[in-house]
Amino acid sequence: MNQMNVMVQRQLGHRTIREFKDMRIPEKVFDTLLAVARRTATSNGMQSYSIIRVTDPSIKKEIANVCNQEYVGRVPELLIFVVDQFRNNRIAKEKGTVTENAADMDRFFQGFTDACLALQNVVNAAESMDLGVVYLGSILNDSAKICEILKLPKLTFPVLGLGIGYPNQNPQLKPRLENRLRVFENSYGVFDNYLEEIKEYDREMTTYYDLRNANRRVDSFSDQVAAKLSNSMPNRQEMLKVIGRQGFRLQV
Amino acid sequence: MNQMNVMVQRQLGHRTIREFKDMRIPEKVFDTLLAVARRTATSNGMQSYSIIRVTDPSIKKEIANVCNQEYVGRVPELLIFVVDQFRNNRIAKEKGTVTENAADMDRFFQGFTDACLALQNVVNAAESMDLGVVYLGSILNDSAKICEILKLPKLTFPVLGLGIGYPNQNPQLKPRLENRLRVFENSYGVFDNYLEEIKEYDREMTTYYDLRNANRRVDSFSDQVAAKLSNSMPNRQEMLKVIGRQGFRLQV
Numbered sequence: 001m002n003q004m005n006v007m008v009q010r011q012l013g014h015r016t017i018r019e020f021k022d023m024r025i026p027e028k029v030f031d032t033l034l035a036v037a038r039r040t041a042t043s044n045g046m047q048s049y050s051i052i053r054v055t056d057p058s059i060k061k062e063i064a065n066v067c068n069q070e071y072v073g074r075v076p077e078l079l080i081f082v083v084d085q086f087r088n089n090r091i092a093k094e095k096g097t098v099t100e101n102a103a104d105m106d107r108f109f110q111g112f113t114d115a116c117l118a119l120q121n122v123v124n125a126a127e128s129m130d131l132g133v134v135y136l137g138s139i140l141n142d143s144a145k146i147c148e149i150l151k152l153p154k155l156t157f158p159v160l161g162l163g164i165g166y167p168n169q170n171p172q173l174k175p176r177l178e179n180r181l182r183v184f185e186n187s188y189g190v191f192d193n194y195l196e197e198i199k200e201y202d203r204e205m206t207t208y209y210d211l212r213n214a215n216r217r218v219d220s221f222s223d224q225v226a227a228k229l230s231n232s233m234p235n236r237q238e239m240l241k242v243i244g245r246q247g248f249r250l251q252v
Numbered sequence: 253m254n255q256m257n258v259m260v261q262r263q264l265g266h267r268t269i270r271e272f273k274d275m276r277i278p279e280k281v282f283d284t285l286l287a288v289a290r291r292t293a294t295s296n297g298m299q300s301y302s303i304i305r306v307t308d309p310s311i312k313k314e315i316a317n318v319c320n321q322e323y324v325g326r327v328p329e330l331l332i333f334v335v336d337q338f339r340n341n342r343i344a345k346e347k348g349t350v351t352e353n354a355a356d357m358d359r360f361f362q363g364f365t366d367a368c369l370a371l372q373n374v375v376n377a378a379e380s381m382d383l384g385v386v387y388l389g390s391i392l393n394d395s396a397k398i399c400e401i402l403k404l405p406k407l408t409f410p411v412l413g414l415g416i417g418y419p420n421q422n423p424q425l426k427p428r429l430e431n432r433l434r435v436f437e438n439s440y441g442v443f444d445n446y447l448e449e450i451k452e453y454d455r456e457m458t459t460y461y462d463l464r465n466a467n468r469r470v471d472s473f474s475d476q477v478a479a480k481l482s483n484s485m486p487n488r489q490e491m492l493k494v495i496g497r498q499g500f501r502l503q504v
Binding site: 005006007008010011012013014016032034035036037038039040041043044045046047049050051052053054055056059082084086087088089090091092094095097098099101102104105106109110112113116117119120121123124125128129135137140150151152153156159160173174176177179181182183184185186187188190191193194195198221222223224225226228229230231232233236237239240241250251 | 259260265266290296306307336338342347349357364372373377387389402404408426429437439445446450473476478481483491493
């Protein structure tokens with residue numbers, strides 16, 4: 001049973017949960033989630049990310065507005081993971097060292113990576129304790145607004161939000177691309193005809209019911225891709241500019 | 253025992269492993285890792301990342317050179333996680349849709365996030381099956397070179413490498429910043445004097461033995477931060493430029 005343990009079973013059964021029971025997460029369980037975040041691997045040991053726990057209902061609502069997702073205002077726990085070079089910059093400054101490197105894009109990406117790793121680690125801990133989660137990439141619909149709402153100082157930047165609680169829904173597993181289309185050996189593999197390669201996956205996707213859309217079937221994957229790529233959100237295009245305004249040196 | 257299950261115990265005990273037993277990972281175990289990657293949450297369901305499994309010893313060595321870490325050439329399994337908007341761009345193109353949005357930075361960051369989440373999910377699966385891992389942010393020492401080595405097409409970009417195998421060392425747990433310094437409520441918290449706040453942590457760090465440095469004690473955290481921020485690697489400063497050369501529209 002080694003290659004199919006309980007943890008792996010949970011991971012293989014991951015689904016996004018958007019509706020939660022009206023039930024608080026016990027303090028001990030929540031502290032465990034934060035303890036796991038703290039122990040997550042971090043680039044160069046620099047620990048260049050932070051977490052904002054949003055408990056104020058009015059702030060939650062403001063964030064829900066940015067996300068354009070009403071349920072965000074109702075998640076039992078809402079954590080926002082942020083790149084944080086502010087703290088180490090201050091530490092170096094107090095040490096009397098030159099610190100302008102804290103603002104470079106290398107450090108930005110290190111912090112961005114740290115934040116994502118910690119978040120996924122928290123997700124796995126949460127799901128192992130019967131909690132469910134929703135990832136909120138939608139906080140980046142307006143990253144400048146999130147910086148303002150959470151009073152993020154220079155050299156910090158929001159990465160991803162996470163809603164956590166006890167699941168009050170049981171969604172279907174969402175079909176996924178086969179690994180042969182995205183795991184390659186030694187060099188990237190290009191296919192001649194992608195629509196042909198994903199035919200079966202396209203078919204499978206149309207049998208999936210997305211709870212968000214009143215139990216209506218969804219489009220095939222290729223139709224979803226085509227639709228998504230036909231649109232882009234203006235504010236989300238400004239991300240690099242906002243990163244620059246938060247004090248990072250873009251140097252392009 | 254709910255709030256301290258086996259998974260959480262593994263997560264709290266995470267250490268980087270750099271020396272592995274000369275032992276292959278059984279096919280079934282490895283397939284399970286890839287199955288977990290496949291089921292990881294993904295932004296908008298777009299699955300915009302890919303994995304390159306490096307099995308060719310000469311390619312491993314080339315990557316070890318970029319990493320400037322000899323042991324990378326000897327890891328039993330080496331996976332490179334990459335942003336991948338190439339695939340969806342091709343799917344949309346074959347559908348006859350406008351696809352220039354695949355090149356925007358919003359999509360780049362979605363792919364970057366997807367790649368990090370999948371990697372951490374794989375790490376947790378690996379550790380739950382008694383494997384150990386080393387994260388390789390050092391592949392970005394020369395991201396252009398990695399693109400070349402792995403033949404990464406336009407609209408892809410390397411994010412992070414992962415070495416996996418059965419541990420042949422048992423390093424000490426590395427001390428970490430207290431959560432009160434990086435978990436805040438409702439808005440970012442700034443401290444007046446960081447050196448004062450981390451005094452105890454600084455002390456604790458000097459009692460930690462890093463196996464990399466022949467069991468010599470390491471510097472205090474604030475000394476490490478000051479030293480790290482005094483340096484920056486020129487090639488790593490070029491990351492945004494390389495992202496642009498890989499076809500992403502920087503638009504700053």
